Amino acid sequence: MGSSIAITNRSLHDQVASRIRDLIIEGRLEPGSRIDEAHLIEELGVSRTPFREALRTLAAEGLVIVRPSKGSIVRKLTHKDVFSMLEVLRNLERLAGELSCERASDEEIAALVDLHNRMMDCYRLRDRMPYYKLNQEFHSRLAELSKNETLQEMQANIQARLKRIRYIGNEKPEFWAGAVADHEEMVLALKDRDAIRLGNAMAHHLKNTWDRVKDSI
Amino acid sequence: MGSSIAITNRSLHDQVASRIRDLIIEGRLEPGSRIDEAHLIEELGVSRTPFREALRTLAAEGLVIVRPSKGSIVRKLTHKDVFSMLEVLRNLERLAGELSCERASDEEIAALVDLHNRMMDCYRLRDRMPYYKLNQEFHSRLAELSKNETLQEMQANIQARLKRIRYIGNEKPEFWAGAVADHEEMVLALKDRDAIRLGNAMAHHLKNTWDRVKDSI
DNA sequence: TCCATGTATTTTGTATACATGATGAAAGTA
DNA sequence: TACTTTCATCATGTATACAAAATACATGGA
Numbered sequence: 001m002g003s004s005i006a007i008t009n010r011s012l013h014d015q016v017a018s019r020i021r022d023l024i025i026e027g028r029l030e031p032g033s034r035i036d037e038a039h040l041i042e043e044l045g046v047s048r049t050p051f052r053e054a055l056r057t058l059a060a061e062g063l064v065i066v067r068p069s070k071g072s073i074v075r076k077l078t079h080k081d082v083f084s085m086l087e088v089l090r091n092l093e094r095l096a097g098e099l100s101c102e103r104a105s106d107e108e109i110a111a112l113v114d115l116h117n118r119m120m121d122c123y124r125l126r127d128r129m130p131y132y133k134l135n136q137e138f139h140s141r142l143a144e145l146s147k148n149e150t151l152q153e154m155q156a157n158i159q160a161r162l163k164r165i166r167y168i169g170n171e172k173p174e175f176w177a178g179a180v181a182d183h184e185e186m187v188l189a190l191k192d193r194d195a196i197r198l199g200n201a202m203a204h205h206l207k208n209t210w211d212r213v214k215d216s217i
Numbered sequence: 218m219g220s221s222i223a224i225t226n227r228s229l230h231d232q233v234a235s236r237i238r239d240l241i242i243e244g245r246l247e248p249g250s251r252i253d254e255a256h257l258i259e260e261l262g263v264s265r266t267p268f269r270e271a272l273r274t275l276a277a278e279g280l281v282i283v284r285p286s287k288g289s290i291v292r293k294l295t296h297k298d299v300f301s302m303l304e305v306l307r308n309l310e311r312l313a314g315e316l317s318c319e320r321a322s323d324e325e326i327a328a329l330v331d332l333h334n335r336m337m338d339c340y341r342l343r344d345r346m347p348y349y350k351l352n353q354e355f356h357s358r359l360a361e362l363s364k365n366e367t368l369q370e371m372q373a374n375i376q377a378r379l380k381r382i383r384y385i386g387n388e389k390p391e392f393w394a395g396a397v398a399d400h401e402e403m404v405l406a407l408k409d410r411d412a413i414r415l416g417n418a419m420a421h422h423l424k425n426t427w428d429r430v431k432d433s434i
Numbered sequence: 435t436c437c438a439t440g441t442a443t444t445t446t447g448t449a450t451a452c453a454t455g456a457t458g459a460a461a462g463t464a
Numbered sequence: 465t466a467c468t469t470t471c472a473t474c475a476t477g478t479a480t481a482c483a484a485a486a487t488a489c490a491t492g493g494a
Contacts, residue, residue: 088309
């Protein structure tokens with residue numbers, strides 16, 4: 001998004017929306033709980049207008065639910081919700097993998113492989129937080145390489161909804177090792193530009209994700 | 218969305234959002250043109266607050282673009298945008314088809330077949346508008362049968378963005394006949410619960426859609 | 435004549451005030 | 465005691481007023 005020098009002239013409601021997003025992901029706003037408008041606008045130091053506009057944005061994104069005349073609540077994901085999101089995400093990422101093999105430049109692939117290597121460094125050191133962040137970036141970047149903006153947007157949306165759960169997801173060692181193996185396979189397939197193989201690897205990876213997160217919902 | 222009896226107690230900004238959506242689809246608000254806030258709130262008879270909240274919702278849905286301090290414009294879809302949307306939609310509908318074969322009840326399939334038959338009646342009479350509406354419903358209903366709410370939501374979102382283009386899409390007779398043939402194939406596959414065949418039929422149908430609409434962008 | 439700078443006007447962004455509807459407590463009745 | 469019913473209070477929804485930014489226009493200088 002941020003192109004070159006341009007000063008961030010972001011409107012207040014955009015900033016508020018980002019802020020609330022973070023609060024939800026960090027768990028400071030608990031899923032299912034009512035969003036105390038009066039309290040939050042005080043804490044954020046803004047008035048109700050931009051705050052409510054931000055809420056409408058988040059509602060359209062699926063992060064909060066506004067109940068007319070009854071206030072808004074942080075959307076609480078059920079098992080079924082998460083399952084369905086992963087089912088769709090799996091499909092989107094398979095598509096992203098296939099398209100990337102066709103459309104990415106050699107440089108772009110090299111850059112992604114480089115990112116992958118840094119991830120592996122983090123894994124060797126069991127450095128969880130940087131790994132987590134690089135992992136997020138890996139998947140976004142792969143979506144970018146598909147050169148399909150709608151795909152990127154949808155993927156980003158589902159990722160955002162799931163972020164909270166993945167954030168708290170108890171990454172057991174054996175799960176982590178499995179994820180790493182998936183990524184190795186993905187990178188190999190991408191290097192070979194083997195669309196089918198990469199697509200399957202992406203899908204396989206997300207199938208495993210369900211096992212990793214289902215107990216933390 | 219609308220569950221059971223609940224009286225429409227919809228908030229004003231929701232109504233405004235729906236209204237603007239319609240204005241965009243009907244072409245009364247032209248893609249690329251600035252949205253004249255003062256003029257529209259007068260016409261709709263509401264104040265700026267709910268109007269602006271509605272705009273934020275539509276922005277998150279991808280129908281309008283708000284440029285900070287510079288007003289909002291109706292999003293204008295480029296060829297590339299539409300292509301990428303159809304690419305994703307194709308994938309989503311393939312998934313919807315596959316899942317429906319596994320998860321739909323016999324009654325649900327029968328109801329969809331019935332809807333299909335009504336579509337065919339419209340086709341025989343060359344009754345375009347009812348056909349168009351039934352067609353929309355056919356695809357939504359099939360997404361429902363997948364029992365995957367995220368899938369439904371994403372599909373509905375892309376459909377909404379494309380609605381305007383499909384609305385004006387110059388349906389040449391040969392295109393129409395092709396679409397009808399696709400639908401026949403889809404229904405046969407669904408009756409047999411042949412997931413792969415239905416998935417392919419859905420994907421094939423949307424591949425053709427690109428040819429049908431690409432000249433009206 | 436053309437460009438730059440300053441000013442006026444319009445448009446957008448934010449805050450606040452008012453209206454309306456929901457929630458819950460107290461009082462009254464069965 | 466349990467169950468209504470009413471009223472008070474508070475939260476949400478909407479309108480308006482004020483502030484800030486952007487655009488359009490005009491004036492002056494090269």
